[in-house]
Amino acid sequence: MKNYDVMVAGCGPAGICAAIQAGRMGAKTLLVEKNGIAGGTITAAGIAVPGLFDAFGEQLISGIGWELVAETLRAEGRELPDFSREMVDALWRYQVDINPFIFACIAEKALLECGVEIAYHTMLGKVVEFSDMWQVTLCAKDGLYDIAAAMLIDCTGDGNLTKLAGYQVMADTVCQPGSANVVLDGIDYEKIDRKALAAAFIQAEKAGMIHYKDLGWFRHLVEKGSFLFLERGGTNGNHIGFINAADSPQKSAMECAAHASVLRAYKFLKQQKGLEKISIRSFAPECGVRESRRICGEYIMTKEDYLSGRSFDDALCYSFYYVDIHDMEKGLILEDITPGTRPQVPRRIMIPQGASKLMAAGRIVSSDRPANSCLRIQASCMATGQAAGANVVCALRNHCPVADAPLDEVRAVLRQHGAIVPENQER
Ligand SMILES: Cc1cc2nc3c(=O)[nH]c(=O)nc-3n(C[C@H](O)[C@H](O)[C@H](O)COP(=O)(O)OP(=O)(O)OC[C@H]3O[C@@H](n4cnc5c(N)ncnc54)[C@H](O)[C@@H]3O)c2cc1C
Secondary structure (H helix, E strand, C coil): EEEEEEEEECCCHHHHHHHHHHHCCCCEEEEEEECCCCCCHHCEEECCCCCCCCCCCEECHHHHHHHHHHHHHHHHCCCCCCCCCCCCCHHHHHCCCCCCHHHHHHHHHHHHHHHEEEEEEEEEEEEEEEECEEEEEEEEEEEEEEEEEEEEEEEECCCHHHHCCCCEECCCCCCEECCCCCEEEECCCHHHHHHHHHHHHHHHCCCCCCHHHHHHCCCHCCCCCCCCHHHCCCCCCCCEEECCCCCCCHHHHHHHHHHHHHHHHHHHHHHHHHHHHHHHEEECCCCCCCCCCCEEEECCCCCCCHHCCCCCEEEECCCCCCCEEEEEECCEECCCCCCCCEEEEEEEHHHHCCCCCEEEECCCCCCCHHHHHHCCCHHHHHHHHHHHHHHHHHHHHHCCHHHHHCCHHHHHHHHHHHCCCCCCCCC
């Protein structure tokens, strides 16, 4: 049985940064990923707009995540954003648009360069905890095999590792819808007759051939011919709801619902004037999941903590976004963040309650729904990933539980590795 210091599950924005941080600290690190490419939602679901690294003229998140995004932009021959910029528009407009494939290649290269062993096409099977180590059964193409690891980090986006390890996870009864992303081609926007499109939609919906969620958010807007799916060229414009895609059966249900939705939209649009040449140039292999499970951590971060920029004595990084909940019935539930607020992320929301050798990072950190809608954003996931990576290795070095890793040491390591750490009183 192979032995590792750290095993990270999930190679999305959080897992990439967690594994690189652990690898750069010299820890023998295994990164397990069910897909065949790095990136998580960035590549699998085609959402390649990491946000937000800055807040009203100041960079709040740097470190490994920003290093990879900046390298991607340079490879694409593009300018880096000027973080002294004024933010006068909706905040989502300041996210960084990157090429997902280039990002994945750059992330993979960085992982390999610091000695991280990548196990693609591999899923978690069974997790058994012993007093000083974990035994994890992994499922590879040729069957099951066991590994041992001293520390685990759950970056699965769905809390799968935490649940398998026997720690508590939480889920709301109804979670935010997913979106199935494609890239549409051949649209002649000039030729679209909005009135005719709206009339055709009303008829097709009555006949059960289309649903307004296939094309946008609100029936009243779709009935006026405003189709988000069309306007955004197929990205982030449909809503696949009422499925909590945390496990394989529910993920399968979501994929099937997503495929059916895109097929309905495609067939409907292709029959309309000006859209006869519409085609699907490319598609994201997975339906994007906004929300599924979160860990029940040592603390549950609230919206009030987040929006007030509460100072935590165990803060390890910042996050920055506004409350942005996609609700199937009410549409977007938004709440602004006051300029000047710097939301801090405490270590205790990355530790499953009672765990000593397990941390979690990314969109599953312990938080209420509104706070989670801010924390789930990619730059924040990268920051929590890096923080968890540094914390578990410091815990290993000090032979202590993850909650007792000396904060001054963890913070010093994070700063050495380029991260921005809140300047709270060190404990
Ligand atoms: C439609 C949509 C739009 C969004 N828009 C934006 C946006 O504009 N800007 C922004 O910053 N964020 C956006 N987000 C949010 C953001 O993309 C996610 O919250 C973020 O990617 C979560 O990162 P993560 O690393 O926690 O998880 P993920 O990105 O989900 O990565 C998890 C990884 O773990 C792997 N995995 C899962 N389970 C297992 C297992 N059992 N074994 C092995 N591997 C496993 C997965 O294959 C995946 O690679 C959006 C999300 C969606 C769905």
